[in-house]
Amino acid sequence: MKNAAGIIEAQRNYFESDATRSYDFRLQALHRLRDAIIKNEAKICEALNADLHKSYFEAFETEVGLVIDEITYQIKHLRRFMKPRHKRTPLAQFPSKSFVMKEPYGVVLIMSPWNYPFQLTMEPLAGAIAAGNTVILKPSDYSRNTSQVMADLLSSIFPPEYIAVMLGGREANQDLLKQKFDYIFFTGGVNVGKLVMESAAQFVTPVTLELGGQSPCIVDSTANLKVAARRIAWGKFLNAGQTCVAPNHLFVHESVKDELLSHIKDSIRQYYTDDPLSCGYLPKIINQKHFERLSGLLRDTDIYCGGRMDAEKNSIEPTVIDHATYDLPVMGEEIFGPLLPVLTYRDLDSLISLIRSHPRPLALYLFSTDRSTIDRILGNLPYGGGCVNDTVVQLATSRMPFGGVGNSGMGKYHGADSFETFSHYKSILHKSNAIDLPIRYMPPSDKKLNQLRRFIGKK
Template identity: 50%
Template structure:
């Protein structure tokens, strides 16, 4: 799409928003329900698109994409009316007699830029929140997942008038053209490098942003952990979607006393969950494209590989792989992996683990496997991270009652459920002052008796 077409679409959406059409709560709920119905009607096509783009099985597509998107929509359909209400708050005595309240209001025209790794869910989830809050939306899905982007565009075209919600496909040219425009809010999910660009472009118009980025999310395993269960849950979280998950455990930081036990447990779990030949497993996906496939291959050190390491260039597949004796100087520790490669590092005591984690950029997620309450508390208190789990991986992402987002280098802002509604809403603080009485102490000429009253009210 050309820049002029994008500008014309933006003008139409702004005019539509200014007409007040999106302010009606009933319209928001009807729109969410129509989107949900359209997704249900196209579920087979969505799953087919995800299989073509990422090799996802129908089970994984529903569990991690379609089902989560439907869950967010259902939650918003049930709660939007309550979230949109004015909330009365206490008025200080000095403002007698008044009614003070907070009114959630949509920002206006919103840009949502979504990634390729969970291309459906990470497009529909923020869209549901933005619609519930009363905004118009321009969606820009990733060019790296073209089949899913195409079905998203079809769904949006069927469910919405373009002045309300529209989907713009394409690549870097379209991204650049969009970021040159003035939006009222930008929601971006993707890499840290592109996040820098989004924030820089948004600053031109002082546009507020939410950035959902990533990082090298650590997974701590201490000497009190239930190793077999830890291995089971780590293997699930690490190799889901072939490791192409922003909150996947990027590396294990393991107490040196249990490292060998953990490695053997991880190998058993990989074999149990994916079979002895994962590349022949119909439920095991693929790397998104050749660029990322070759990048991952360049991170693999054969001498430090203790399990896996097989690749198939034709199918863009890499087996679940484990590396031992890794240090921070290895290539695999210089960037977010975003693939099925699991390096293992060790520590002597929990304080050393904390120092290691805090000496690196803050991550989107952190996981700890432990039965030691003292260790768990230390990690919770002293480590900065977006969110995480105790004795599990990645499941915090799927909880609508909690916000999901990063901190520091891993992003800013959050969404999901009520937090998502708030993200796409400006909260107007309003005082409704009554006219039948007017306290005199704030007006000149000031008098000593009024000073006493002011000191009484304001203390």
């Protein structure tokens, strides 16, 4: 394969040929992508198992199935997405019509992470294809098996001048970020996201950054504790906690903490047996570096349940940490692992102030049946998105946008929002030649000024 500059040049030439712009071309590409994924489902799930020890069920539930659903949504709504959007025209511009055309940016770079290596590569790819772009994909080098499967799959159905995959580590990333793209879509950590934005600024390239953060989960005294425990344990320990929208830590009202923790412990046992390290389907930590980081975060903590590790397999069993405080190292960063620190609260106003004093998270979860509490949390805390009485599933739909705010990112995607993200919305006013009102032309006069005043404020 050519180097980055050569691939970009080939893709730019292909884009400038207008090959990707038609509805039929985009639709066919989406069908080919979906068909290839369905055909290669087993290979994809095997690669995810090799990289992260995900079971076939979890690989399909959290990656392959979501991607197929997203592509299907793009196929179903593509014609509507592509139609110009008509707008009302101001009276001062009579007679004319106003509309917004949606055109592809051009050559797009999508940089994806290792934690959901298939889903977080293919979902933005579907949006970029639907919008009519050419795409260079740069998947993570940490999830090499899945990256290779994606490279093989895409090269079998698309020419590299249309869709190309670049493999490799940090040097490949640096080489790509030296190049000029028309749009960059990045999913990953805050520090690398800043470097991506800095590189994009050299070419004034627009970016979407899907980052992360310390997403809190709140359980008040009115919550259904058994249901809350099941859904918190599921969302937190999915993919061994290596989920950007996983509950990072838990705030529970002091009056129900003991009962909630007992239910969470029961849920962990139900999901992963009495011996999670030997259950056969516990996802692993991606590599030794992250395993050692998480092991260090467990030091000097009060472990309520879990805490055992297998260094040979890079596995840590689901772990609940009681009596957590912000002074602990485990609360000093996004955990990104199967460790759940638990803090208590008594007063909702003080909790809201505490959460607002920290960077805006990608997600927030609230378990409550009290309408006033729900309204106060939803109305007073800024975050990317979240759930009331559930976790994580807010991203499992193509009908709502997904994205962060502040430190947790910028921009959004999924469904129509993916099409919008990868499209430039071009505003057009088509004026008639039948009438040419002289009011706007020089020379100025009091009469013209008075006429202009009549139009001001009329929509």
